[in-house]
Amino acid sequence: MENRKPYQQGYFPPVPTATTRFWRTNLLWQAWRLLRINMKMVRVIRASHH
Amino acid sequence: MARVVILGAGVAGHTAASFAQLWLGKNHEVVVVSPNSKYNWIPSNIWVGVGRMAVEQVVVELAPIYRKAGIDFRQARAVSIHPEGGAQGGQPYVTVEYTEAARSGEREEVAYDYLVNATGPKLNFGATEGLGPEKNSLSVCTYGHAAAAATAFEESIQRMARGEHQNFVIGTGHGLCTCQGAAFEYLFNIEHELKRRGVRDKATLHWLSNEYEAGDFGMGGMHLKRGGYITHSKVFTESLLAERGVNWHLRAHTTAVEPTKVHYETLDGENHELDFDFAMLIPPFAGVGLKAYDRKGGEITERLFNPAGFMWVDGAYQAKPYEEWKAADWPRTYQNPHYPNLFAAGIAFAPPHPVSKPMKSVNGTPIFPTPPRTGMPSAMIGKAVVASIRDMLTRGATAATHTASMAEMGAACVASAGAGLFTGTAASMTVFPIVPDFEKYPEYGRDLNLTFGELGLAGHWIKYILHVMFLYKARQRFGWSMIPE
Ligand SMILES: Cc1cc2nc3c(=O)[nH]c(=O)nc-3n(C[C@H](O)[C@H](O)[C@H](O)COP(=O)(O)OP(=O)(O)OC[C@H]3O[C@@H](n4cnc5c(N)ncnc54)[C@H](O)[C@@H]3O)c2cc1C
Numbered sequence: 241m242e243n244r245k246p247y248q249q250g251y252f253p254p255v256p257t258a259t260t261r262f263w264r265t266n267l268l269w270q271a272w273r274l275l276r277i278n279m280k281m282v283r284v285i286r287a288s289h290h
Numbered sequence: 291m292a293r294v295v296i297l298g299a300g301v302a303g304h305t306a307a308s309f310a311q312l313w314l315g316k317n318h319e320v321v322v323v324s325p326n327s328k329y330n331w332i333p334s335n336i337w338v339g340v341g342r343m344a345v346e347q348v349v350v351e352l353a354p355i356y357r358k359a360g361i362d363f364r365q366a367r368a369v370s371i372h373p374e375g376g377a378q379g380g381q382p383y384v385t386v387e388y389t390e391a392a393r394s395g396e397r398e399e400v401a402y403d404y405l406v407n408a409t410g411p412k413l414n415f416g417a418t419e420g421l422g423p424e425k426n427s428l429s430v431c432t433y434g435h436a437a438a439a440a441t442a443f444e445e446s447i448q449r450m451a452r453g454e455h456q457n458f459v460i461g462t463g464h465g466l467c468t469c470q471g472a473a474f475e476y477l478f479n480i481e482h483e484l485k486r487r488g489v490r491d492k493a494t495l496h497w498l499s500n501e502y503e504a505g506d507f508g509m510g511g512m513h514l515k516r517g518g519y520i521t522h523s524k525v526f527t528e529s530l531l532a533e534r535g536v537n538w539h540l541r542a543h544t545t546a547v548e549p550t551k552v553h554y555e556t557l558d559g560e561n562h563e564l565d566f567d568f569a570m571l572i573p574p575f576a577g578v579g580l581k582a583y584d585r586k587g588g589e590i591t592e593r594l595f596n597p598a599g600f601m602w603v604d605g606a607y608q609a610k611p612y613e614e615w616k617a618a619d620w621p622r623t624y625q626n627p628h629y630p631n632l633f634a635a636g637i638a639f640a641p642p643h644p645v646s647k648p649m650k651s652v653n654g655t656p657i658f659p660t661p662p663r664t665g666m667p668s669a670m671i672g673k674a675v676v677a678s679i680r681d682m683l684t685r686g687a688t689a690a691t692h693t694a695s696m697a698e699m700g701a702a703c704v705a706s707a708g709a710g711l712f713t714g715t716a717a718s719m720t721v722f723p724i725v726p727d728f729e730k731y732p733e734y735g736r737d738l739n740l741t742f743g744e745l746g747l748a749g750h751w752i753k754y755i756l757h758v759m760f761l762y763k764a765r766q767r768f769g770w771s772m773i774p775e
Contacts, residue, residue: 243537250532253525264715264746274748277718281702281752284720284740285774288670288699 292318292683294676295384295402297368297580299324299352301332301665302636303408304764305775306672311359312771313680320360321400325367325389327352329764330433333665334757336472338436339570340443340479342709345433348757350764359766364400365390368409368578371594372399373629374585382631404679407601408635408672411575414464418573420547421463427547427569430476431469439570443480446568450489456567459552461498463571465543465657468508470499471664473572474527475706480570481534482708482715496564497531497538498554498571500657502649504528504538508659510646512721513734514743520734526743530707530717539564541649543657544571559652574660575637577601593628600640602626603633607640612647617697617727619643623690624675630689633675636668645725666701667724669775670694697725700740704753707745716749 243250256264263269294314296307299322310320328349337343356363366386373382381401388396413431415422422429428442429435446456460477462470477497484490497504505511505527512523531538541557552571553563577599582591595601603626606619619642626632634640641661649658674694681687700722707715720742726735734741763770 243535244532249537250535253528253532255529255533265713267712267747270747270751273744273746274751277744277748277752280720280740280742281718284700284702284722287722287737287740288666288701289774 292403293321293401294318294404294406294679295321295323295400296406296408297323297384298408298410298636298638299326299329300408300410300636300668302410302638302668302672303406304329304352305669306406306408306635306676307356307361308359308766308770309673310676310679311361313676314683315360318683319362321362321364321402322352322356323364323366323368323384323386323400324352325365327365327390331757331761331764332431333753335430335433335436336475336479336706337709338433339430339439339476340483340709341440342479342483345437348433350761355764355766364388364398366398368580369397370581370583371405371407371632372583372585373594373632377585377587379585382629402631404631404633404682406633406635406672406675406679407580407638409578409580410637412578412599413573414576415573418464418544418547421544421571421573425547426549427463427552427571429573430472430570431572442568443483447484447487447489449567450484450492451487453492455492455494457494457496457565459496459498459564459566459569459571461496461571462500462542463544463547464574465500465555465655466660467500467572467574468660468662469572469575470501470507470659471662471703471705473499473570474507476570477536478530478534478707479709481536482710486710486713495534495536496566497536498542498544498552498564499538499540500542501540501659502557502646504531504540506646506659508644508646508662509721509724510726510735512719512736512741512743513738514741515738520738523743530745541657543651543655547571555651555653555655555657557649557651557657577638594626594632596640598640601634601638603639605640605642607642610643615643617695617723617725617729620695620697620725622693622695622698623678624671624694625678625690633679635672635675637663639671662724664701664703666703666775667694667696667699670699673775697723697727699723704749704756706750706753709750712747714750715745715747716753717743717745718749718752719743
């Protein structure tokens with residue numbers, strides 16, 4: 241990528257490793273994350289309704 | 291029998307109307323005034339804008355739903371509010387102008403006992419020279435705009451397939467925009483589609499934004515616990531921009547859009563330009579420009595609306611510096627201070643101040659995100675307002691009984707980064723509260739156990755489930771009222 245060359249803008253931020261990218265679309269792991277994220281969202285919704 | 295009139299049938303108005311009918315419909319009348327015959331699930335416009343969804347998949351005809359529910363629907367645009375009634379006194383009313391083909395242009399006075407203004411934003415393309423689909427840039431703010439953007443996108447893809455190079459500029463079309471999140475989603479959906487169509491190498495992508503730092507999103511950004519650190523959203527946002535090979539240009543006020551060039555000024559006072567073949571730039575928002583008149587016909591618009599056209603409610607509006615802003619400044623009941631039977635919900639209410647710190651360029655140009663009003667708070671406010679009206683009508687309440695302060699509620703938000711059942715990704719985020727409360731959470735203004743973000747396929751699934759669920763709810767199908775806002 242052009243903007244990730246040394247001293248270009250994209251050189252400095254962290255970028256995901258191949259492993260991180262793999263887990264992002266791994267079906268089993270993502271099914272588990274779906275559950276966890278939903279639980280998190282439900283907690284936020286609960287905390288928001290007075 | 292009282293009459294509750296709701297102006298607007300978007301996220302806030304349609305939610306308000308649905309609950310008003312559910313709670314009050316048996317004994318009272320619910321009227322909805324809205325100029326468009328359709329309800330649009332706006333978050334999915336992103337997918338329309340890249341050609342992954344058809345317009346029909348993101349809209350629902352309102353008339354049949356309202357007919358079935360017993361809601362009186364007038365396809366018309368509200369023009370003015372008369373909170374004291376006419377010359378002879380009497381009931382307050384709204385003047386509306388029909389947009390429905392058969393009665394187009396016809397005016398009518400619609401009397402009300404309670405009025406909810408949920409008219410959303412005016413897409414203020416006029417604020418920047420050359421901005422908008424009628425001029426030189428595209429938009430995804432309405433389903434029509436998104437469909438036009440999809441056509442232009444397809445043309446760009448065809449050009450790239452023939453070997454041409456294309457420059458994409460996506461972001462904010464003015465220094466005082468909000469809704470960066472929508473533009474951000476569009477950027478990554480474009481990038482994802484370019485890859486899917488095998489032409490990514492022929493495109494240069496630019497993110498152009500009025501944010502001070504990437505990941506501000508009009509909320510001053512947010513801190514998240516991740517990988518053993520408490521990290522600002524700037525880091526994750528820049529990471530995604532770098533990963534996907536996008537160039538970013540921040541602290542920018544778009545000054546003009548020419549047919550193939552966007553001009554912008556940055557906080558340091560410098561002027562810059564970017565060439566483009568395809569530009570999608572979000573406009574700044576204003577109120578829809580309703581007027582107000584007293585009983586004698588004298589104009590009292592400034593009693594009801596701030597200069598940008600948003601309705602005054604129960605916020606703390608006296609101007610004060612950023613350092614003195616408090617969570618308690620934010621409205622709780624959304625009741626107008628002069629007329630207690632008048633409420634605003636969703637984007638239509640006047641916020642007390644932004645959330646992001648106001649900044650000015652060395653030339654004096656304000657460049658900072660204006661406050662966000664996303665879908666979840668808009669719907670929650672619509673419901674809370676109607677719950678208060680219900681209690682006033684049926685339980686003898688003398689003041690608003692329900693609150694929905696953006697400084698006391700959180701938001702769950704899913705930002706798509708590309709569609710696809712197995713290849714899609716989205717950032718799932720929760721933030722609590724939306725408006726940081728530095729008295730309650732002195733370090734970061736938010737509860738870090740409830741503020742969270744993660745990118746993955748699960749986010750895409752959630753975004754798709756939300757699309758199906760909220761359109762189901764909008765259609766008022768079985769059990770709709772159990773689905774949270
Ligand atoms: C492309 C895009 C993507 C987005 N994605 C997300 C997301 O993923 N998550 C999220 O939470 N939020 C998202 N948002 C923000 C969300 O759409 C808004 O917060 C929400 O629509 C605001 O609701 P509202 O009811 O105030 O306004 P709207 O939904 O805009 O509704 C306003 C209504 O008022 C009507 N109206 C206008 N003028 C008049 C008049 N004079 N008289 C009567 N009626 C009138 C309009 O026709 C419309 O029916 C997105 C926004 C955009 C533009």
